[in-house]
Amino acid sequence: MHRRHFPKTLRVIVLFLRPILMLVTKRDWQGQENLPAGGWVLAPNHISHLDPFLISHFMVDQGIPPRFLAKDTLMSLPLGGRILRNAEQIPVYRSSAGAAESLRAAVAAVEAGNVVTIYPEGTITRDPAAWPMTGRTGAVRVALATGCPLVPVMQWGPQEILWPYAKRVHLFPRKTIHVRVGRPVDLSDLQGKPVTEELLSTATTRLMDALTAMMAEVRGELPSTPRIDVHTLSKPRSNYLPGTNDKRWDS
Numbered sequence: 001m002h003r004r005h006f007p008k009t010l011r012v013i014v015l016f017l018r019p020i021l022m023l024v025t026k027r028d029w030q031g032q033e034n035l036p037a038g039g040w041v042l043a044p045n046h047i048s049h050l051d052p053f054l055i056s057h058f059m060v061d062q063g064i065p066p067r068f069l070a071k072d073t074l075m076s077l078p079l080g081g082r083i084l085r086n087a088e089q090i091p092v093y094r095s096s097a098g099a100a101e102s103l104r105a106a107v108a109a110v111e112a113g114n115v116v117t118i119y120p121e122g123t124i125t126r127d128p129a130a131w132p133m134t135g136r137t138g139a140v141r142v143a144l145a146t147g148c149p150l151v152p153v154m155q156w157g158p159q160e161i162l163w164p165y166a167k168r169v170h171l172f173p174r175k176t177i178h179v180r181v182g183r184p185v186d187l188s189d190l191q192g193k194p195v196t197e198e199l200l201s202t203a204t205t206r207l208m209d210a211l212t213a214m215m216a217e218v219r220g221e222l223p224s225t226p227r228i229d230v231h232t233l234s235k236p237r238s239n240y241l242p243g244t245n246d247k248r249w250d251s
Helices: 008-024 051-061 080-086 104-111 138-146 197-219
Strands: 025-030 040-044 069-071 090-092 115-117 150-156 175-181
Touching: 008 025, 008 051, 008 080, 025 051, 040 051, 040 138, 040 197, 051 115, 051 150, 051 175, 090 104, 104 115, 104 138, 138 150, 138 197, 150 197, 175 197
Parallel strands: 025 175, 040 115, 040 150, 069 090
Antiparallel strands: 150 175
């Protein structure tokens, strides 16, 4: 396996965190043969505040330096910004005019041969059963702009450690982190066409359908309710009841 360059700061973080994750989780990782070479977009579902660490664990063990999008304002913080910059995380320019312009650093990183992780939902799922919601367009915008693969990566298990928007962590008994890597989403029929909202919606739906199908296979069930539209969400208010299986929230 070809191992990519890990920045020194990222190596230090991995050295500290990986042994902890090895201790507190079990791993069920499949589909690594679908990981491309070169630069590409990794598009995971989002089910817990902890899942960036757990998907990073998977990436590190595949020789892939985790690179996530971070608000450009965070990059200017005295300590946190320095850590993010030295770990080569990718700024999103929220003040830029236009979604495509805000992702210019992500496009440049992929074109330089890096793997950039972009959560298509843009936030932790608000589905009561933790199914993927509809997606935003950032991941497909970068894939279409670069012509590089868009790889759906489904994770299931982090929500058992920390349910979406809950505050109580359940580390033991150890939870199994399921990761499935799907084949790159086929966008060949969309390449070279004008980037319209309809085209972006089509591409994003394909991505979210792939993530949902992989989750359904792991869970052995299908969603029982319509997919939640991320564009209609209000601020979540956790209604999690610790010590029970009643895991839900109100919007």
